[in-house]
Amino acid sequence: MRKTISGFEKYRMIIGLVAFFFFLLSGSADAACTWKTSDIMDPRIDIGAQKSLMRQMSAGPPRSISASAMIGAVKSGKLAGILLPPRQAVASRAARMTPKKGYWQLLSGRNSVCLHEPAGEPPMIVYKEKLSEAMIDIALADAWPQCGLPTPQRACNYVADRFSPPPKPSDSSGEYDKGSVAQVMVYVHGRGKNYVGPIAAAQVWARVQGSDKTYRSSTDGGGKAVLYLILNRAAAEVYIQAEAPDYIPNFKKVIITAGPQHVVDLGLSPNP
Numbered sequence: 001m002r003k004t005i006s007g008f009e010k011y012r013m014i015i016g017l018v019a020f021f022f023f024l025l026s027g028s029a030d031a032a033c034t035w036k037t038s039d040i041m042d043p044r045i046d047i048g049a050q051k052s053l054m055r056q057m058s059a060g061p062p063r064s065i066s067a068s069a070m071i072g073a074v075k076s077g078k079l080a081g082i083l084l085p086p087r088q089a090v091a092s093r094a095a096r097m098t099p100k101k102g103y104w105q106l107l108s109g110r111n112s113v114c115l116h117e118p119a120g121e122p123p124m125i126v127y128k129e130k131l132s133e134a135m136i137d138i139a140l141a142d143a144w145p146q147c148g149l150p151t152p153q154r155a156c157n158y159v160a161d162r163f164s165p166p167p168k169p170s171d172s173s174g175e176y177d178k179g180s181v182a183q184v185m186v187y188v189h190g191r192g193k194n195y196v197g198p199i200a201a202a203q204v205w206a207r208v209q210g211s212d213k214t215y216r217s218s219t220d221g222g223g224k225a226v227l228y229l230i231l232n233r234a235a236a237e238v239y240i241q242a243e244a245p246d247y248i249p250n251f252k253k254v255i256i257t258a259g260p261q262h263v264v265d266l267g268l269s270p271n272p
Helices: 007-032 047-059 063-076 088-095 133-147
Strands: 034-036 112-115 124-127 157-159 181-190 203-208 214-218 224-230 235-243 250-257 261-270
Touching (some): 124 133, 181 250, 235 261
Antiparallel strands (some): 235 250
């Protein structure tokens, strides 16, 4: 004799099937989640942090879980960035805090911090300069929980679709292929209502995309600094930043080619 299924039991079966369907759907979406090296190479993530996230994604769980969450938070805009203190975005944020701060005051002896001020802005991770690779990994792991953003239970897959350039000499005064060198003249000047003119003793640094070497120089009395960059290709993207006391740091991303001299102009606004 066939058993008759009541209306209530049918309802329970339908609800169960729907729940199971959505469970499978969410699991498939999780499994399909993938971050590529090119995704991590984001201007909102400093180069040292990019390499740290790549290392952690390659290592697999549990390290890849928080790394995957940080990448997703930056890409979605829920995390404003993972940056070094001298970056313009960090200095500008520090100046908007209450009380107002300089970027050099944000860490207070720590290796990293997640900033929540000013209110209403997404958090931002700031980590200390000149840390070893292992210390950067630890610094990001320490800062991420401070941000209060969700961490998924599973990490996205990782696909290395970019490769690191071959090693370059650690000192640009050493031996190198002359065709790979570019000379960049950077002019740094103040801009504002009260003063427009060259800034002496400003610190200028540059980083070639795809390389972890930092080139540094200081401006002379005329606000001029000269950098000699070793390029890893005929034309490369270069981040050039200038900073000086009492001014908000500023940077530009420019395309630099080997051989001819390039001129880059950087204006700095006074701290408000």
